[in-house]
Amino acid sequence: IVTPRPSLGxxxxxxxxxxQLxxxxxxxxxxxxxxxxKKVRREFGEMVFTHFGVSGPIVLTLSKAYAGLHNASDVSVSVDLKPALSQETLDARLTKQFKETTKQLKNYLPELLPRSLVPVFLQLVGIESSVPVNRITREERMRIVHTLKDLRMRVVRARSAEEAIVTAGGISLREIDPRTMESKLIRGLxxxxxxxxxxxxxxxxxxxxxxxxxxxxxxxxxGRVSSVA
Ligand SMILES: Cc1cc2nc3c(=O)[nH]c(=O)nc-3n(C[C@H](O)[C@H](O)[C@H](O)COP(=O)(O)OP(=O)(O)OC[C@H]3O[C@@H](n4cnc5c(N)ncnc54)[C@H](O)[C@@H]3O)c2cc1C
Incomplete structure (x- = not known):
């Protein structure tokens, strides 16, 4: 038996x-x-935050790759909130937009992000929320760009097999005849x-x-029963 472990969780x-999210x-x-x-796997689509971490379709697919890592340490998941834009294009766009408005950062960010993400985003970039965006320094803007492109979380573990959609591992395929699904070790099983x-x-x-x-x-x-009978 290949050791069972949660996959798609x-x-x-x-x-x-x-x-908070x-x-x-x-x-x-x-x-x-x-x-x-080292990048292990990348997925584009939909995900959801939970009280313990992250879930949703693209996370479930990543978790299959995680199951294959056999409890490797230093595993993280990076979310690119603006995947259609390269870091350079995003920076150029923000540079232009920041010059054109006197809005405070907390009032500008909802144009870039879901509103409920704004307080956490402000915490992560460590910039005063009431600063007018046309006063943001280059270094601060780079922190914003970096966080938009690489919202990083440290993976502690996958949720348990009880919660996973599928279990990796089980009876080794080497011991099963693929033409009949019969065990190669025990006839009739x-x-x-x-x-x-x-x-x-x-x-x-x-x-x-x-x-x-x-x-x-x-x-x-x-077929086996009728051939024996
Ligand atoms: C929430 C959820 C969502 C999923 N979504 C998808 C999806 O969208 N697409 C997809 O392809 N797969 C999905 N899956 C996975 C898919 O459901 C399973 O891979 C599939 O059902 C496995 O079928 P199975 O017959 O091997 O096992 P199971 O469906 O687990 O059937 C095993 C049966 O054996 C019974 N049993 C256990 N022990 C005994 C015993 N000792 N005596 C008698 N009976 C026993 C159990 O009660 C159960 O009815 C999902 C799974 C979950 C949990």
């Missing part, structure tokens, strides 16, 4: 500010999983679905694997 993160869902963002400075060492990303693949292997295992077992 949420991440618990070290940053306590996520609690509980329930906030972000669309059209890019999330990247890192081990140290058939496997199907998640009990085997198979797991896939979201999109119906896990259900399809369960249906297909279940059908094949059932047909094979029935």
């Amino acid at each position: 949420a991440f618990e993160v070290g940053e306590t500010w996520v609690k 509980q329930g906030l869902s972000l669309r059209n963002v890019e999330a990247t999983l890192y081990v140290g400075k 058939y496997f199907a679905g998640e009990v085997m060492d198979i797991d896939a990303v979201t999109g119906g693949f896990n259900l399809q694997a369960a249906f297909s292997t279940g059908w094949l295992a059932g047909e094979s077992a029935a």
Whole structure:
């Protein structure tokens, strides 16, 4: 048996500010999983903040890659809130816009971010919320750009197998005959679905694997019974 572990689940993160964002869902963002400075996997789409960390479709897909890291340390997830713009383009755009308005930063940020993210964002960039944007220094603007492109969270662990959508690990495929789903070790024993060492990303693949292997295992077992009878 390949050691079972949760796959397609949420991440618990070290940053306590996520609690303030509980329930906030972000669309059209890019999330990247890192081990140290190495990019492991990147996903574009929708995610949601929870009281313990992050979840949602793109996080579930990243968690499959995380399951394959076997509890590596120094794992983080970086959210790019403006994936359509490069750092340089975003900086140029903000430089231009900051010159054109006297709005305070806290009143300007809702044009860039969901309103509920603004207080946390201000905390992270460490800039006085009432400063007029045309008085923001270059160094402060770079902090804003950097945080928009790399909202970083330290992954503490994936949520438990009980909460995960699918379990990685299970009966080793090397010990199963793929033509019949029969065990190569015990004749007359058939496997199907998640009990085997198979797991896939979201999109119906896990259900399809369960249906297909279940059908094949059932047909094979029935065939064996009728051939014995
Ligand atoms: C919240 C959630 C959302 C999901 N969404 C998707 C999705 O969108 N797309 C997708 O492809 N997959 C999805 N999955 C995964 C998918 O549901 C599973 O991969 C699939 O159902 C596995 O089928 P299975 O028959 O192998 O196992 P299961 O569906 O777990 O069936 C096992 C059955 O065995 C029974 N059982 C356990 N022990 C015993 C025992 N000792 N005696 C008798 N019976 C027992 C259990 O009660 C259960 O009914 C989701 C899973 C969850 C939890």
